[in-house]
Amino acid sequence: MTDAIAIERLEKTYASGFQALKPVDLAVRRGEIFALLGPNGAGKTTLISIVCGIVNPTGGRVLVEGHDILRQARVTRALIGLVPQELTTDSFESVIATVTFSRGLFGKPADPAHIERVLRDLSLWDKRDTQIRYLSGGMKRRVLIAKALSHEPKILFLDEPTAGVDVELRRDMWEIVRDLKRKGVTVVLTTHYIQEAEEMADRIGVMSRGELLVVDEKANLMRRLGRKTLILRLAEPLAALPPALSAYDLTLTEEGRTLTHAYAATEDRPPVGPLLADLGSAGVVVGDVETRQSSLEDIFVDLVHGGDAPDSAPTTQEAAA
């Protein structure tokens, strides 16, 4: 099956000499939600802009549904919808006029029924005759999404879709994206909110300084690079580890009140059961059990800041027993 987007050795150096993209290879599969994660200035927007035809690449090539973005631009661009990061709208146009304009611009004959559907899906129908300048920021964001969906694209790029958007709207936005996926649209979103990628994406690519550091299924990524920590809160403080437990990699902390055991998330059979049994026979009474798993955020910070292996200091609580 052809990938929705195939990027090969794509490079971009701006006239200023700044290298925004080092040779990047990436394949986005049809129908998936792919999140490009990275700090500001990582090259995410440059990458998207090249695929959409707004920025000229310096080298490499991009195929969209098997078509070259430079030689078959007319074909590839008709397949793509782009929601830009900035709220760039025609302030004086009405919502319905600007969305209808976009459909025409992308070469599709007028279809008022489709435009109505898009506007209703995005809760914009009641505002259709309002000039865009009178809309709130969140509503403007919806207008941009409606414009991008006006021509029924197969691939939708969302560049920081929830930047500066309140929590409720963010949830709405995620629901819209999931709905698009159900309809078979391939979605590529960039974000620097890790929670967003964790929530939405099937696969994640982490970018930093123009390089794609890692691309993997979200679950794999978290398993491969994630760490788990088992924390045992003891009923009575221990002065020292009982010798019977020396086989386990345990650390006594908090003045003897907790025992911690760290292990890789990929470990098939973490020795939690035997450990608890051995603790019982050694007469150590466990008051509470907690496991922590490193979040995508920890993984991300580790990747971007250089370390190959993530720190063993997980932060997010996954479960508390």
Added chain:
Amino acid sequence: MNWHAIRAIYFFEMARTRRTLLQSIVAPVISTALYFVVFGAAIGGRIQEVDGVAYGAFIVPGLIMLSLLTQSIANASFAIYFPKFVGTIFEILSAPISAAEIVIGYVGAAATKSLVLGLIILGTAALIVPLRIDHPGLMLLFLVLTAVTFSLLGFIIGIWAEGFEQLQLVPLLVVTPLTFLGGSFYSVDMLPGIWKTVALFNPVVYLISGFRWSFFSLSDVDVRISLAATFGFLFLCLALVAWIFRTGYRLKK
């Protein structure tokens, strides 16, 4: 050809004109009427006629050209500069349209506007001064060619401009002076000695002279040279636009 896109851009631009009717149509008509009053009535009282044509009528083609030139440039430059300024240009650049289609949409709309404006001014003038048009076909041809050429020039200026000041620079410092010195209000023959020769380096002289010939069959330069010069400017602008889109100059990073 992506006709849907051309239509979309064209009607988007025409809708913008309807929203700004006062500024786009009414204001230029009023300022032209003022020229008639000042030049036609005040100076016309002293000059009476030029080469057998009443002065009031003599300045009509020049006045139409003056509006046509400035409005074509203003319309087209703003049309493409504004999306650049607010950022909505991303949509045009990412759409499946060719450079030619973008130009036809924007320049077509700008030229249509100034053409309508030119005809309105012509109509207004006909109410004020007795007018005759010896060669209506050629008159329309000059009108269309000039509207298209200077809308193209405006489009180029809009792409080149990096700020509102630059947007105004060429129209104010180049086009308006050249038009005033291009024989809008006088015949080049009326200029003293060397200035007659200097005037021939002003491209606007050829436009006004040819246009005036289509009204009164009298001109400063041969009408064929005027026509050739007008086509020359058109092709020059087309070549520049083609270069801009080929290189992505000031449009793409």
